[in-house]
Amino acid sequence: MERPWKEGFSKSITFIVTKDCQLACKYCYLVGKNSKERMTWEVAKQAIDYILDHESEFKEDSVVWEFIGGEPFLEIELIDTICDYLKTEMFYRNHHWFNSYRFNFSTNGINYHTEKVQRFINKNREHLSIGITIDGTKRKHDLNRIWKTKEMEQGVMPRPEEKHGSYDDVIKNIPLWLAQFPNEGTKVTISSADIPYIYESVLHLYSLGIHEVNINCVFEDVWKEGDDVRFEEQLMQLADAIIDGGYYEDYTCSFFSEHIGKPMDKVQENQNWCGAGMMLSIDAAGNFYPCTRFAGYSLRNKKPIIIGNVHDGIDKNKLRPFLTLDRTTQSPKECIDCEVASGCAWCQGENYDAADTPTIYQRATAICKMHKARVRANNYYWNKLYRKLELEGLREEYEKSKRKVKQEIC
Amino acid sequence: MWLYLVILLDDASTSYCHYRPHPQSLSQSGGRKSLMPIDTLKNGIRFGMKENLMIQFVYPERPLPEEYNEVVESIDHSKIKLVNATTPNPSFPKEGSKDADVLVVNEWDTLPQKAEVPIVIRTSKDDFFARYKEIFTLLANAPRVNISFTDVEAFTEADFETYKNVLAEIGKEVERLFVKGKTPQLNLLTDRMMLTQMNNCGAGDTTITLAPNGKFYVCPAFYYEDEKDCIGDLEHGLDVKNKQLYKLEYAPICRHCDAYQCHRCIWLNRKLTLEVNTPSREQCVIAHLERNASRELLANIRKHGTFMPDTEIKEIDYLDPFDKREEW
Ligand code: SF4
Ligand code: SF4
Numbered sequence: 001m002e003r004p005w006k007e008g009f010s011k012s013i014t015f016i017v018t019k020d021c022q023l024a025c026k027y028c029y030l031v032g033k034n035s036k037e038r039m040t041w042e043v044a045k046q047a048i049d050y051i052l053d054h055e056s057e058f059k060e061d062s063v064v065w066e067f068i069g070g071e072p073f074l075e076i077e078l079i080d081t082i083c084d085y086l087k088t089e090m091f092y093r094n095h096h097w098f099n100s101y102r103f104n105f106s107t108n109g110i111n112y113h114t115e116k117v118q119r120f121i122n123k124n125r126e127h128l129s130i131g132i133t134i135d136g137t138k139r140k141h142d143l144n145r146i147w148k149t150k151e152m153e154q155g156v157m158p159r160p161e162e163k164h165g166s167y168d169d170v171i172k173n174i175p176l177w178l179a180q181f182p183n184e185g186t187k188v189t190i191s192s193a194d195i196p197y198i199y200e201s202v203l204h205l206y207s208l209g210i211h212e213v214n215i216n217c218v219f220e221d222v223w224k225e226g227d228d229v230r231f232e233e234q235l236m237q238l239a240d241a242i243i244d245g246g247y248y249e250d251y252t253c254s255f256f257s258e259h260i261g262k263p264m265d266k267v268q269e270n271q272n273w274c275g276a277g278m279m280l281s282i283d284a285a286g287n288f289y290p291c292t293r294f295a296g297y298s299l300r301n302k303k304p305i306i307i308g309n310v311h312d313g314i315d316k317n318k319l320r321p322f323l324t325l326d327r328t329t330q331s332p333k334e335c336i337d338c339e340v341a342s343g344c345a346w347c348q349g350e351n352y353d354a355a356d357t358p359t360i361y362q363r364a365t366a367i368c369k370m371h372k373a374r375v376r377a378n379n380y381y382w383n384k385l386y387r388k389l390e391l392e393g394l395r396e397e398y399e400k401s402k403r404k405v406k407q408e409i410c
Numbered sequence: 411m412w413l414y415l416v417i418l419l420d421d422a423s424t425s426y427c428h429y430r431p432h433p434q435s436l437s438q439s440g441g442r443k444s445l446m447p448i449d450t451l452k453n454g455i456r457f458g459m460k461e462n463l464m465i466q467f468v469y470p471e472r473p474l475p476e477e478y479n480e481v482v483e484s485i486d487h488s489k490i491k492l493v494n495a496t497t498p499n500p501s502f503p504k505e506g507s508k509d510a511d512v513l514v515v516n517e518w519d520t521l522p523q524k525a526e527v528p529i530v531i532r533t534s535k536d537d538f539f540a541r542y543k544e545i546f547t548l549l550a551n552a553p554r555v556n557i558s559f560t561d562v563e564a565f566t567e568a569d570f571e572t573y574k575n576v577l578a579e580i581g582k583e584v585e586r587l588f589v590k591g592k593t594p595q596l597n598l599l600t601d602r603m604m605l606t607q608m609n610n611c612g613a614g615d616t617t618i619t620l621a622p623n624g625k626f627y628v629c630p631a632f633y634y635e636d637e638k639d640c641i642g643d644l645e646h647g648l649d650v651k652n653k654q655l656y657k658l659e660y661a662p663i664c665r666h667c668d669a670y671q672c673h674r675c676i677w678l679n680r681k682l683t684l685e686v687n688t689p690s691r692e693q694c695v696i697a698h699l700e701r702n703a704s705r706e707l708l709a710n711i712r713k714h715g716t717f718m719p720d721t722e723i724k725e726i727d728y729l730d731p732f733d734k735r736e737e738w
Contacts, residue, residue: 317690320688320691329660329662356652359652361652361685
């Protein structure tokens with residue numbers, strides 16, 4: 001019998017199968033993307049053998065095997081071989097992850113309909129999660145998610161009239177995707193230039209039939225003067241639209257969560273936010289990272305943090321800082337004393353990349369004013385929603401049936 | 411708060427700690443062995459005086475020009491020097507090491523039999539396991555002996571076992587000396603008995619290092635590893651980024667630990683875990699074997715009479731505080 005899926009106790013193991021992608025999204029943190037580094041089967045197999053050979057060191061109840069790129073579906077044949085091997089090996093070894101595993105993908109959706117991808121989906125349907133990234137309305141999506149040109153690989157940026165957005169190429173696959181995965185959400189990343197489109201984009205995604213919109217501001221220091229005010233205005237408009245339009249019954253938007261915006265206890269609520277170190281990422285060279293964000297192609301300023309490789313295994317000393325990191329040790333005083341601290345997220349990789357010294361112990365706070373703006377709009381949302389529900393006598397019913405909002409940050 | 415300033419008088423100054431004495435990086439860059447310019451030395455001393463720092467001069471093996479000695483004597487200080495390596499088993503002091511406040515032994519064959527100042531023995535684990543008995547005479551005849559391993563990262567599980575046994579053997583000798591009314595001091599065994607709180611190396615927190623190039627470093631090891639890795643210079647002053655991370659409160663593993671005698675080597679931390687505030691497993695296990703051996707020693711000495719009645723070293727069931735992190 002299949003064991004129940006235990007999200008909270010799962011190991012996330014990521015194969016960076018390629019650094020190539022058809023698109024060249026402007027906000028993409030993968031600053032070192034290139035079309036050369038593709039994982040070979042040999043490396044993938046060595047990684048799997050290492051992981052499965054060391055079962056006692058991977059005690060989590062379940063596992064999520066993630067495939068990312070670049071664009072992972074560019075390497076669907078390799079992925080298919082990996083997944084077949086994983087299934088067979090977990091079975092033969094009677095590994096505790098057999099029947100408690102998932103394969104996860106985050107894709108740009110462009111190749112979703114192709115025969116090879118579809119064959120893979122049908123074969124693994126029961127154990128699959130696939131998220132397609134659409135940024136919102138066509139104008140919003142095409143603002144960032146443009147096709148890559150040959151010249152861009154040589155570092156020559158296209159003129160505005162040469163930029164070709166990818167919205168139409170993705171949108172045609174959405175109905176098929178939603179038919180196959182009706183409960184999947186999409187991930188939206190907000191940078192400074194995207195702020196004016198938040199309201200229309202979330203509603204647009206709802207109109208496409210996507211019920212779960214996981215949206216967050218980038219952690220990088222990109223914010224301009226007044227962005228927080230514009231952001232708050234967008235969220236207020238969105239709050240009105242979700243509540244007045246009754247979307248709250250069936251749809252979620254991760255910007256609105258009841259649990260954010262409260263002070264945090266220094267002792268009781270001292271956990272690290274991000275899961276780096278509990279995860280494992282493997283690149284084409286067979287190197288291990290605590291999370292993909294620590295691989296060279298994700299970093300602007302710092303050296304990669306490599307915690308081992310497929311030949312020598314994991315260097316446990318390099319994991320120690322990740323596994324003992326807590327909130328207060330890495331936070332500046334303003335964050336520890338903050339009245340609205342809860343829900344203010346960070347990314348360990350960005351903290352490291354932005355830090356004054358090569359450390360994961362210096363929390364980046366570029367997101368501070370955006371979080372505070374979000375908290376104000378969020379307070380407004382819940383005050384307005386609960387008042388409405390009370391007046392309609394529906395609050396209790398709502399509490400019982402409300403959809404859970406995922407606090408997705410990466 | 412800064413308390414100590416280590417001044418490396420020369421690129422070839424002796425190592426007195428875990429790091430290599432003859433830095434590869436510098437010898438690769440043209441075999442440079444430069445003396446600190448005398449003006450840099452004067453400015454360094456002036457800096458130390460203004461900041462109220464206790465100065466420790468680290469000497470090279472070859473003699474300094476006479477004018478340097480005059481400058482050095484212009485401030486209260488201590489001198490760290492290499493034991494002269496000319497004859498086997500030299501008796502202390504040899505010419506040139508006479509006025510040292512701390513003497514460093516790099517080769518077991520140069521270990522003195524007695525000394526009037528503290529002796530630092532830099533050794534690999536294997537040499538120590540093979541020759542530890544050679545310190546017994548010195549223990550009785552020197553104010554203090556410090557052992558500093560040059561290959562902490564190379565300790566294996568089997569080495570931990572050996573180390574435990576070796577510490578027990580040395581413990582017997584220390585106990586014998588105590589019973590005879592002596593008070594030997596050996597960092598590995600007696601420090602923990604005397605301490606009630608952490609007493610670590612303090613690099614980057616209480617101690618900084620001035621190198622011959624006029625720049626400040628967290629400790630000499632940081633200089634020898636990468637000259638660019640400085641934390642300020644004499645001209646512009648100190649600029650220590652993320653200074654808090656050198657403090658115990660910002661070290662998540664160490665702040666839960668009671669192996670008070672541990673070096674908590676900032677340089678090894680960074681080398682092995684990539685973070686200055688996070689120790690390697692090897693460092694923790696070594697320090698806990700010492701801690702537990704100190705506990706044992708304390709109990710054994712007490713069998714002969716009352717000894718430090720207020721001190722208690724608790725029994726614990728771990729050798730690496732990291733393993734207890736769920737309980738913090
Ligand atoms: S950090 Fe401290 S213990 Fe480590 S080598 Fe430097 S001075 Fe020695
Ligand atoms: S034993 Fe480990 S935890 Fe304790 S002080 Fe030393 S390095 Fe830190």
